Amino acid sequence: MSTQNITRILIVGGGTVGVGTAARLQSQLNGRHARITLVNPLPHMAYRPLLPEVAAGLIDPNDLVVPLRKVLRKCEVVVGTVTRLEHATRRAWVGTPDGEVTELDYDIVVMTAGSSVREQPVTGGAGQRRSCKTLTEATYLRDHVLSRIAEAAATTDAGERRRLLTFVLVGGGYEGMECLTELDDLVRFAVGRHPGIVPGEVTWAVVEESERILRDAGSKHAVRTLERLAGRGVRVYLNTTAEATGDGHLTLSDGTEVAAGTVIWNAPSAANPMLLDTDLPLDARGRLRCTSTLQVAGESGAFGAGDIAVVPDLTRVDDDPSAVCRATALHAHAQAKVLADNVESAIAGTALRQYHQPNADAGANPGLYRSFAEVRGGGVEGGKARLLHWAYHVARIPGLSRKTRIFSGRLPGQRFRRHLVERSIGGGSATVHEMPAPSGDAGRAKAS
Ligand SMILES: Cc1cc2nc3c(=O)[nH]c(=O)nc-3n(C[C@H](O)[C@H](O)[C@H](O)COP(=O)(O)OP(=O)(O)OC[C@H]3O[C@@H](n4cnc5c(N)ncnc54)[C@H](O)[C@@H]3O)c2cc1C
CATH class of the missing domain: 3.50.50.100 (FAD/NAD(P)-binding domain)
Structure with a gap:
């Protein structure tokens, strides 16, 4: 797949899905023929569903901080933002806090950069x-x-x-x-x-x-x-x-x-705007189009899940063929497991499994x-x-x-x-x- 038979896995985003996927991959692959790099704007993750409790003073903010390098010891953590990605050439551009842009080459990309906030036409203030x-x-x-x-x-x-x-x-x-x-x-x-x-x-x-x-x-x-x-x-x-x-x-x-x-x-x-600077397929609302195996639709070597992606909800498609997974932490956790397993299967050349998760509603x-x-x-x-x-x-x-x-x-x-x-x-x-x-x-x- 790449030089010296090492598969270079690039995970874009260190939130619920990105960290969950990286943690499972690092223990499953255990350094075998793969190098995992995770890019996130901050060196830590804060678990989002408990943020309202932080705002209410029920949780000390320090208790919610998860240092990425500590929990992902076998991964390379790059603090930065992926500003552009060209899957055709398997290359990503990363803006780092010091204002530099570095290029990262990869064999498999895992898109987990979450969503953005929809801008409202509101004036002032x-x-x-x-x-x-x-x-x-x-x-x-x-x-x-x-x-x-x-x-x-x-x-x-x-x-x-x-x-x-x-x-x-x-x-x-x-x-x-x-x-x-x-x-x-x-x-x-x-x-x-x-x-x-x-x-x-x-x-x-x-x-x-x-x-x-x-x-x-x-x-x-x-x-x-x-x-x-x-x-x-x-x-x-x-x-x-x-x-x-x-x-x-x-x-x-x-x-x-x-x-x-x-x-x-x-x-x-709203859809993560960074997707506009990629050559990956998007739906009408600008979200990453993925299949039920969490592969990016029509692309080999590209996966996606979580809030950034639109993934068919197989538990509801019988009633509604257009049903997609909601943007919740429950789906994010469950998808991270399937994502890691499928990346491993892709490297091994074995069959990928479908994401099917009942009881993952909000x-x-x-x-x-x-x-x-x-x-x-x-x-x-x-x-x-x-x-x-x-x-x-x-x-x-x-x-x-x-x-x-x-x-x-x-x-x-x-x-x-x-x-x-x-x-x-x-x-x-x-x-x-x-x-x-x-x-x-x-x-x-x-x-x-
Ligand atoms: C206040 C609040 C309360 C919530 N409560 C609940 C709840 O009670 N139950 C529930 O199920 N869900 C809840 N959610 C939703 C849940 O948190 C999300 O669905 C889940 O975190 C999605 O995980 P993710 O990994 O896809 O995205 P995120 O966890 O958002 O992670 C995305 C990561 O990617 C990084 N990133 C973004 N752009 C780039 C880039 N260009 N390059 C590199 N990295 C990038 C981000 O900084 C972030 O670290 C809540 C969310 C919020 C904000």
Whole structure:
């Protein structure tokens, strides 16, 4: 396949699928006739489904950091971003943090660079929109929310106090709803520590462009979640878009003006723009076209999975021939195993297996004790679902000590322990210094 019979495997992206695939490949191949190189913009992975818990102060951000070189000891980890890939010549171009571009030749490429955030035609105020897609953003969001409450407690201006205690979530997908409910818990907890503020002063609103929230979940859960939000006094604007943000104000498409101290931007995911600089086949929405064996459609020596790819969902194709796997961590984990096995089979020249994973639908975790988890044919709610969500995701974070630290924070007696120290925020004008942009940050402002 290549010089000296060594197969050069290039893994693009060190997230859930990339790390899972590399870890399995390094133990299965154990250095036999293969060299694995993984390229990721950061030297670590932060497990994304638990970011809302970081934003809520329930998990210390340090506990979620997985150093890639430590868990992928038999792989070469390159810190950088693949900016261009030419599969015809088996070559990738990698931009490194020092501004250099290096070329990497490979025999097999594994595309796992995740998705990006869809840009909205919103004018102004980019720096005032918060997000929860990366560890830095989640940590900053927590500090920002805590600083808003502290500022509200200190001001004597009633209008300013109302604005500081108004929180708006734009985008009612399940990631956003997880953030909202976890942050609502944080706000209630923090407000309880400021005797001058009563919980009734806090306002939450959700702005969703479609006719329902939680579009990826079953309608029953969407309706139940709506009822629970209403019970908590959260205003939900459906079929509405945010037209403009700026100067602490949000203008909605129905003309409503909201003065909000915090706007959490949870725009839907979009195809990773790096795919446009490759010669790989894309679907109409710009996502990587893959087959049920997780090979890139029509290409030999190229594989893909996770949020970057569109993979047929064989568990649903009988009912809907166009069904594809949803962008969830559950699929990401399951696909990583098949991906590693199929890369190994491709090297050995043996048959590849198909990806067929029942029960990999989205689960979500909308706040303490108000979770739901969807399993095929039904769902569970409340504490059971919460436990499922928590146990499932913590079990999948690499490293026993990391798992133990996170779990021990949720033992009886520790349950309400929160990390409430706010850092480096003054008057809501702190600057966040981001490391090289991961997919979720494409094109967005990094500073507030
Ligand atoms: C806040 C939040 C909450 C979530 N909650 C849940 C949940 O409760 N349940 C659930 O099932 N799923 C949940 N998800 C979704 C889940 O996290 C994703 O589906 C999963 O992480 C996808 O894995 P991936 O490896 O495809 O992509 P990612 O984990 O996003 O990894 C992609 C990696 O590729 C890197 N990359 C991007 N571009 C390049 C490039 N050009 N070159 C090199 N590297 C690149 C990125 O920096 C990143 O490290 C949540 C996601 C978020 C953001």
